[in-house]
Amino acid sequence: MSSILKVIEELKLNVLSIDDVPESYSSDVYKLTLASGENVFVKIPFNKEKLNREFQMLEALEGILPVPKVLDIWYGDERTTGALLLSAIQGTPCTGDIDEKRSYQIGMYLAMLHEVKAPGYGYYVTDGFKLLDQNNWRLYIKSTFEKWTEPCKEILDPALYERCILHFDEIFSALPEPDGPCMVHMDFRPGNILVNGSEVAGIIDFESARGGSSEIDFTKVNRYIWEANPKTKLPFIEGYQSIRPMMVLENVLPLYDIYDAFSSVVWCENRGMEKNETFLQENILILRNSVGY
DSSP: OHHHHHHHHHTTOOEEEEEEOTTOOSSEEEEEEETTSOEEEEEEOSSHHHHHHHHHHHHHHBTTBOOOOEEEEEOOOSSOOOEEEEEOOSOEEOOSOOOHHHHHHHHHHHHHHHTSBOSSSEEEETTEEEEOGGGOHHHHHHHHHHHHHHHHHHHSOHHHHHHHHHHHHHHHTTOOOOOOSEEEOSOOSGGGEEEETTEEEEEOOOTTOEEEOGGGGHHHHIIIIITTOGGGHHHHHHHHHTTSOOOOGGGTHHHHHHHHHHHHHHHHHHHOTTTTHHHHHHHHHHHHHHHTO
């Protein structure tokens, strides 16, 4: 609570009430009711890199997608990473049943994001856009996955770990050319999609977004939308293709299932495996299913 009080002080906000937003997992998010009666959100990212990345992405996407408007920013001090003051979007996370109309809209908005060209494969930093090593998306995916192998080796069953490594290498060698560079969300899931009635009202949480290949954003779409309700897949694709062509996903989804699950296992280790045990076991099950173990 001390962090949000510091942010309120630094941004000189006149606040009536402070409410925690519990479904925010990576950063601390608070809903504030101001003395004027206006609702706003304060986001305190996990680190300054995420602060700068989200700020730059929201600025770049304003007027293109229904994203929160940055009302103010505090760059932090030696104790706090900083914070974004964001406008409120009238809507709630799309965590319930997703019907065909919503699925079409979600597909359309993801395509609109992917239509935003990036300066290269990379991400925003304080003073501009930093390209990945050799401006190479495939090299980035391979090298990032390799960084995760050691911590995953300590956590996973040895036989499961070995099968994952072999399966990843086999699929990686057969990947098509990446689609991009375009802006990708990196955590495009129902919890980051806001709905108001039957309409999609907004897209949030761009702290991991970057210039990449569109393929990576379909991982959680497939897991949390299509697999939850197979009837949503066709309208989603139709919505997406109303804006831009969709690549052949069958060649890339199996690899990103392992990639994303490895990332999540490491995330659980970094943030505390005991308090994130449910999420850890969910991703271990994804790995088991991916390799048939």
